[in-house]
Amino acid sequence: MQTAQIVIGLSIILFTYLDFFHTTLSGNGFGIFSRIVNQILNRIMIQNRTRTIFKFSGITHLLMTTFxxxxxxxxxxxxxxxxxxxxxxxGTTGLPATHPERFYYTGYVLSTLGIGDFVPGxxxxxxLTGILSFSGFILITTGLTYLLSVINAVLSKKQLAFLIxxxxxxxxEIFQFYKQQEDLENLVSNASGLRQQILQNASSYLAFPMVNYFLSKQHESALVVQLARLYEVxxxxKLDWKKDSVQHKKIxxxxxxxxxxxxxxxxxxxxxxxxxxxxxTYRSHWMKYGYYFENHLEMDRQFTSSLKYAGWNWKEVYRLKTVSQE
Incomplete structure (x- = not known):
């Protein structure tokens, strides 16, 4: 029975670390447990979009997952x-510890305090005490490093949203911004830098998947909304340019x-x-300029999904500034 309980406990610890390191260090997204937890939290946040809790979605995801x-x-x-x-x-009498005392001992082993009033018998x-105290130190230090990386990725995400x-x-307005440029000189000169920033933020999805759940109620700082608008424009x-032109290639x-x-x-x-x-219906907006939007179903579905789970929709993407915002 004792051996079986130790194996069960170590299995829980192993599962925790597999999920933790997969999420924080693998660069391949969430572990199974973290993904399920954050998907549930995300749905709760989206349902409360008009409430204050929506503003703290990212830190809530981060703290809850860490907890x-x-x-x-x-x-x-x-x-x-x-x-x-x-x-x-x-440590003094040599008597077996009670369950509250084992609870206490567990806490200071994982925090590496090592007070010494209770000891392994x-x-x-x-x-196991030596291994687990070291593992607790690893989780804390790695978690803090991950936290700083997530914050930097969130700032990069907001920076790109503000840029667009x-x-x-x-x-x-974005459409008019480009249409007023002769030969799209601004787009041609800045396309490489903008594309690099987009791809850099794309990699953050895998390296720091928690970034996806730092949501925003403001259009200007919501990257998925800004990218959807840019994509539509x-x-x-692109329809104005031949396929072999520099402009078409940059776009x-x-x-x-x-x-x-x-x-x-x-x-x-x-x-x-x-x-x-x-x-x-929303894309019929372009018909007044004589354009017909060619739909790409796979991209449209991916955008719809990404918009929904960031708290947005296509109506928000096509909402013009002349329309009062909620």
Missing amino acids: LWMLLLFIGTYTVFSAGEEMVVN NDTSRI STMGKDVE LMII TALLNGIEKYLELGLEDPDAATHSEEELK
């Missing part, structure tokens, strides 16, 4: 130290960057209900 990692680690460690009376004893416990928003406050502007490169951003996203294209007819 659950620590909780699982604590549960696994406590299970190990509760496997037998001799696993933890009083056998060799197995001594070995300076071209115009809605699709109409570029798809129209195509930017569109490819946006597609890669969505491809590396956390939301599957089937994660939200997509209405092609509704989107066609």
